[in-house]
Amino acid sequence: MRKTIGIPRGMYYHDYHPMWTKYFNNLDGKVVFSPKTNKDILNLGVSKCVDEACLPVKIFHGHVEYLKDKVDYIFIPKFISICKREYCCPKLLGLPDMVKHSIEELPIVIEPEINLRKVNSLRNAVINTGRIFTRNHFKIANAYMESMEFQKYYKSLLSLGIIPTEDHQNTHTKDIKILVLGHSYNVYDEFINMNIFNKLIENHVNIITADMVSADDINYYSNMLPKRIFWTDGKKIIGAAYSLLEKNSIDGIIYLSAFGCGLDSVLVDLIQRKATSKGVPFLLMTMDEQTGEAGFNTRLEAFLDMMEWRNKNEDYISSIW
Ligand code: SF4
Structure with a gap:
């Protein structure tokens, strides 16, 4: 049976969801998204997240809480650096840890670290995540290459407005x-x-x-x-x-x-x-x-x-x- 991967519809979902979806689908996983953000998702997030967090982080918690009983895995990448010599916001960097601390009874959290300040960080993230689903490195590499094509297409749509x-x-x-x-x-x-x-x-x-x-x-x-x-x-x-x-x-x-x-x-x-x-x-x-x-x-x-x-x-x- 295909494993289900929950992707919370928050934070960098809006930048990368076509790529993630294609990647997991190519590895025979089944992607499940939380619904579009609504009042119930917000309330779930507010009830689970620390008060000091910003609104999108609270909403992200709501999406995870919604998904947690419905999937085998939850995908929460740890974004540290996505461009050379640059950083992401510390709240993105700590997002998987925040969620694990705040929400109980989570399924397995897939939390690859993306840190382009480290050599081979992206490669390791792709391979290590893929190995949860297959030992075939060729299949993993292929899944990633195809997912990048999807991502480029998505970005081209955004660039056209x-x-x-x-x-x-x-x-x-x-x-x-x-x-x-x-x-x-x-x-x-x-x-x-x-x-x-x-x-x-x-x-x-x-x-x-x-x-x-x-x-x-x-x-x-x-x-x-x-x-x-x-x-x-x-x-x-x-x-x-x-x-x-x-x-x-x-x-x-x-x-x-x-x-x-x-x-x-x-x-x-x-x-x-x-x-x-x-x-x-x-x-x-x-x-x-x-x-x-x-x-x-x-x-x-x-x-x-x-x-x-x-x-x-x-x-x-x-x-x-
Ligand atoms: S940059 Fe950081 S603090 Fe600002 S909205 Fe995004 S996650 Fe929240």
């Missing part, structure tokens, strides 16, 4: 271009982002995400800072924002942040200053488990009204919002 969590396409019928920024698990989770993409699309806004900015631009413009950003997500967010601001390619920025996020406290300040210096409106939406959709909608609508008014009446309104 095809937003993975939405029913609607990113159709642009107005001149307003808004960059929606934040960590992928905040930007692409419809519950955390309060369905912002649909709301923007309904308002005919042209949406841009950091995934639509080229890696070259991200590297080049993130290097404008006097000190190198050593968080991979941080570099992507800063590089995308600076690139589009320097090229005058956007009319506004909406930053989706999780309350208590240490990285965002730095990134938001840097981007807000840059946006202000360029006269580009900036809206910060900070989410936690108490955030209500009504308040979110009111702020978003006011921001969009202001953007439209501003577009018609030139640069009259302050860019600080």
Whole structure:
């Protein structure tokens, strides 16, 4: 019988799920995802996770709690470094340990360490994970190679603005271009982002995400800072924002942040200053488990009204919002 692997629909799921799914399927495993984030998942997470954690980490706990009785394994990679000379957030680094500490009666946790600062880390992660399912190294290598092809295709869709969590396409019928920024698990989770993409699309806004900015631009413009950003997500967010601001390619920025996020406290300040210096409106939406959709909608609508008014009446309104 095929072994089932539970993949929680949170954190880096939003970046890597096609690759993981293909890899396990190729090894004759059966992938089971938790449902899209909803209020019940959030409540499960809040009940299991430590209070100090940020919203996406709490939600991730909820996804694991949902899956734990339904699968043979749970997949929670330990992301330490996914780019040379860079790091992931410490909460990602400690995620498997946090979950194991907080949630009882888990099935076997598959927790490969991804640390590109170490030689052969990725190779070891691929081989050691694959050996849970087969001793055939050729099959494991093949599963990985094919999964990488899936991943490249998924990334190419994101770079074209095809937003993975939405029913609607990113159709642009107005001149307003808004960059929606934040960590992928905040930007692409419809519950955390309060369905912002649909709301923007309904308002005919042209949406841009950091995934639509080229890696070259991200590297080049993130290097404008006097000190190198050593968080991979941080570099992507800063590089995308600076690139589009320097090229005058956007009319506004909406930053989706999780309350208590240490990285965002730095990134938001840097981007807000840059946006202000360029006269580009900036809206910060900070989410936690108490955030209500009504308040979110009111702020978003006011921001969009202001953007439209501003577009018609030139640069009259302050860019600080
Ligand atoms: S980067 Fe921020 S939101 Fe993401 S896991 Fe770390 S603290 Fe949480």
